[in-house]
Amino acid sequence: MVDVATLVEQAREGRPRAVARLITLVENAAPELREVMAALMPYTGQAYTVGLTGSPGVGKSTSTSALVSAYRRLGKRVGVLAVDPSSPFSGGALLGDRVRMQDHATDPEVFIRSMATRGHLGGLSWAAPQALRVLDGAGCDVILVETVGVGQSEVEIAAQADTTVVLLAPGMGDGIQAAKAGILEIGDLFVVNKADRDGADATARELNHMLGLGEARQPGDWRPPIVKTVAARGEGVDEVVEALEKHRAWLAETGELAARRRRRAAEEVEAITLAALRARIGDLRGDRHLHALAERVAVGELDPYAAADQLIAELTG
Structure with a gap:
């Protein structure tokens, strides 16, 4: 069990081992990653x-x-x-x-x-x-x-x-x-x-x-x-x-620093969102609906864009 609050506190004190542990959680996309980002946010x-x-x-x-x-x-x-x-x-x-x-x-x-x-x-x-x-x-x-x-x-x-x-x-x-x-x-x-x-x-x-x-x-x-x-x-x-x-x-x-950081934040949010959507699409690969859509595309009954629209509707509905 990772004690995120303690790790963040130690990282703030400049302890390299705690900083290294936090970056390892990031690299491994650990389940605690959301908690880590939330805990760090006030200090960034x-x-x-x-x-x-x-x-x-x-x-x-x-x-x-x-x-x-x-x-x-x-x-x-x-x-x-x-x-x-x-x-x-x-x-x-x-x-x-x-x-x-x-x-x-x-x-x-x-x-x-x-x-x-x-x-x-x-x-x-x-x-x-x-x-x-x-x-x-x-x-x-x-x-x-x-x-x-x-x-x-x-x-x-x-x-x-x-x-x-x-x-x-x-x-x-x-x-x-x-x-x-x-x-x-x-x-x-x-x-x-x-x-x-x-x-x-x-x-x-x-x-x-x-x-x-x-x-x-x-x-x-x-x-x-x-x-x-x-x-x-x-x-x-x-x-x-x-x-x-x-x-x-x-x-x-000139205000360019704030503008660059806003663009950076937008790209980061977009990347996280796309990763989450890809994961959900991956979960659907064994789904009957996806297989049915693929079959219709393969035999020429449905074009791939229409099939994708149906899949998006299912993901976001």
């Missing part, structure tokens, strides 16, 4: 969520670790949600981000959680929204979300983060990749990492040119800055934090 809405995305090899984990150090120097409690791809064969995941962030493993004010995608596309785990709520409710001031790095299908992070950071690196063709993948539209801040390599200035110029070709901005609109870093040495990381804080202030001043 305070954390600033930053998403980091980019192609494999650009240094997302190294940059995330450097940002953790920078925010800890500012006295912030930091949560990290690092999403790793799952094997399509075994379902397992390396969860190697924990290995790269060992410098913070003993810091009680830093909580790092690796999550497997479990086949979910978009660069995030399906459980990410609820896991973010756990970290928010546990008192994290800043939550860093690192996507799997799948290249062209990880734009989902823009729907989950207050600010989205897109990382690129010279010599990897990331400029063209960014334009092709629609990454330009989701980035609030662009970071050219590994800037000590040849081509870093050219990558930044190319990116700046492509941003200039984008849709016309109105006065007061946010223009994503471009920051060059060498995350492995901590160079440029303070400038990234400064740019993040400027964007956070702009979000608050």
